[in-house]
Amino acid sequence: xxxxxxxxxxxxxxxxxxxxxPLIPMVKADGYGLGAQPIALALEPLEPSAYxxxxxxxxxxxxEAGISRPVIVFSPLLSDEYTAARELRLTPTLGSAKxxxxxxxxxxxxxxxxxxxxxxxxxPWREVGSLREVVAWHKPDGAFTHFHSAExxxxxxxxxxxxxxxxxxxxxxxxxxLHTDGSAAMVRHGKSEWDAIRPGIFLYGVGSGAGxxxxxxxxxxxxxxxxxxxxxxxxxxxxxxxTWRAESRRRIxxxxxxxxxxxxxxxxxxxxVLARDGRVPVRGLVTMDMIMLDLTDSTCGIGDVVTLIGxxxxxxxxxVAELADLAEMSPYELLTGLxxxxxxxxxxxx
Ligand SMILES: *Cc1c(COP(=O)(O)O)cnc(C)c1O
Numbered sequence: 001x002x003x004x005x006x007x008x009x010x011x012x013x014x015x016x017x018x019x020x021x022p023l024i025p026m027v028k029a030d031g032y033g034l035g036a037q038p039i040a041l042a043l044e045p046l047e048p049s050a051y052x053x054x055x056x057x058x059x060x061x062x063x064e065a066g067i068s069r070p071v072i073v074f075s076p077l078l079s080d081e082y083t084a085a086r087e088l089r090l091t092p093t094l095g096s097a098k099x100x101x102x103x104x105x106x107x108x109x110x111x112x113x114x115x116x117x118x119x120x121x122x123x124p125w126r127e128v129g130s131l132r133e134v135v136a137w138h139k140p141d142g143a144f145t146h147f148h149s150a151e152x153x154x155x156x157x158x159x160x161x162x163x164x165x166x167x168x169x170x171x172x173x174x175x176x177x178l179h180t181d182g183s184a185a186m187v188r189h190g191k192s193e194w195d196a197i198r199p200g201i202f203l204y205g206v207g208s209g210a211g212x213x214x215x216x217x218x219x220x221x222x223x224x225x226x227x228x229x230x231x232x233x234x235x236x237x238x239x240x241x242x243t244w245r246a247e248s249r250r251r252i253x254x255x256x257x258x259x260x261x262x263x264x265x266x267x268x269x270x271x272x273v274l275a276r277d278g279r280v281p282v283r284g285l286v287t288m289d290m291i292m293l294d295l296t297d298s299t300c301g302i303g304d305v306v307t308l309i310g311x312x313x314x315x316x317x318x319x320v321a322e323l324a325d326l327a328e329m330s331p332y333e334l335l336t337g338l339x340x341x342x343x344x345x346x347x348x349x350x
Contacts (some may be wrong), residue, residue: 001339002310003034003222005042006348008203011216012046015183015199018214020191022047024179026070026200027062028054032332033262034204037065037120038346043203048178049196050091052255056081064257070141076121082107091141096123097134105139112143112175116163117156120146128167135171142177143168144198147201150184157185161193187214206320206331218319220336222263223311224255227300229295238292239284244269252283253295255306260288266327274312275291275300284299309338 015025025048026032029038040051040062049264050070053059072091079102085092086107093113094100103110112135113122121133122145145164149156164180178194183202186192204221231251238244240250255273259265268286272279275298283294293306300306313316324331 001342002345002347003036003038003220003350004217004221004347005038007205007219008039008042009343010044011203011205011219012199012214014214015186016046018190019162021069021192021194021199022049022074022196022212024048024050024052024196024198026052026074026182026198028052028058028200029336030058030061030339031199032334035344035346036061039067039203040067041341042289052198052200053090053117056084056088057091059085059088060277063088070109072142073285074113076113076119088300091177093122093144094140097131097344100131100134100138104156108253109141110138111330112140112171114143114164114167116145116160116167118146118148121185121304122228123167125163125167132170132172136173139173140175142179142195143171143175144179147180147182147185150182150188157315192261201332201335204335205238207238216308218317220320220335220338222342223305223310224257224291224308226253226293226295226300226304226306227256227290228254229301236344237284237289241285244284250283250294250295251296251304253280253293255293256289257342258287258289258291259309260339261342263291264323264327264329264337266329267323270326271323274307274314274316274318276304276313278314280306 001025025043027040030036042199050072052072052074054075062071074093077092091109093111095113114125115122116125121337147157147160179196179198181197183199186197186199191338202216207215232246234246234248236246265286271279277298280295280298283292309318320335321331324334
């Protein structure tokens with residue numbers, strides 16, 4: 001997997017200038033599978049307000065890279081994790097009087113998590129008034145909410161925003177850093193109403209699905225080399241369960257990548273990859289470690305590179321969203337699955 005850090009940076013600058021406020025880049029899940037450390041280091045020149053992670057160990061990875069900005073942990077922590085969070089100077093997101101009191105006994109710096117419709121984490125917007133006293137005493141650095149359907153034009157985002165404004169108005173003071181927008185909301189809103197935005201997937205080159213004008217540049221390119229080729233005869237089958245059979249003499253090539261590298265098994269007999277002379281189809285079931293391609297109409301042979309995701313040599317492109325669609329999975333799931341054994345190479349294509 002090639003990760004184009006220059007494209008990443010251009011996407012981040014595009015998001016920032018559209019919103020008109022600083023970023024809180026979401027680098028959780030190891031930067032959506034692209035590598036949290038190199039991603040965060042590449043984004044440092046943009047002077048983000050903070051970085052967003054899901055867990056303490058993800059925060060630790062950023063500290064080990066020398067990141068000294070605030071790191072906000074967006075998933076709820078248990079109280080026995082507070083000590084580790086303090087030691088790493090992480091910023092928790094809290095949503096109950098009990099949590100706030102427990103954290104503020106020794107810790108400093110936290111954001112109020114307001115649930116306006118996800119029913120996932122944080123204080124329900126209707127109940128924010130009940131925190132007035134504890135929040136007046138222990139002031140949060142920020143407050144935020146998260147939209148459940150920002151990519152849809154169904155009115156739900158406006159409703160959640162209304163709830164958020166009401167909740168913020170119920171606080172004794174306005175917290176310094178208010179933020180609501182992930183990638184899709186950023187694309188839909190344009191200028192932000194608040195103090196920072198929290199894009200994730202847009203930075204990594206995947207459109208929000210909002211169907212609007214601002215599209216990010218692709219950031220990742222997943223490639224493999226053909227390791228074997230063979231001719232098979234009519235009636236011969238390919239891969240487990242013999243789900244594909246040749247109707248004529250075919251030249252089959254094998255690449256050493258499979259679903260253990262995150263190429264979805266659901267793409268078996270469905271997807272194609274980019275060879276230098278055009279698309280070649282995947283034949284048979286994707287296996288754990290190998291994928292078979294029909295190279296009959298291609299001049300590619302052993303050692304030649306094919307592109308499974310990203311830009312091919314001949315100007316063609318396979319997007320993450322397009323491939324996820326074909327696999328009937330979310331682009332987030334596809335992207336975060338490309339990890340483990342897949343080696344990452346960081347480039348800066350100008
Ligand atoms: C993951 C996440 C985001 C980023 O969402 P994208 O759709 O990837 O931009 C923003 N905010 C919170 C709370 C998240 O968990």
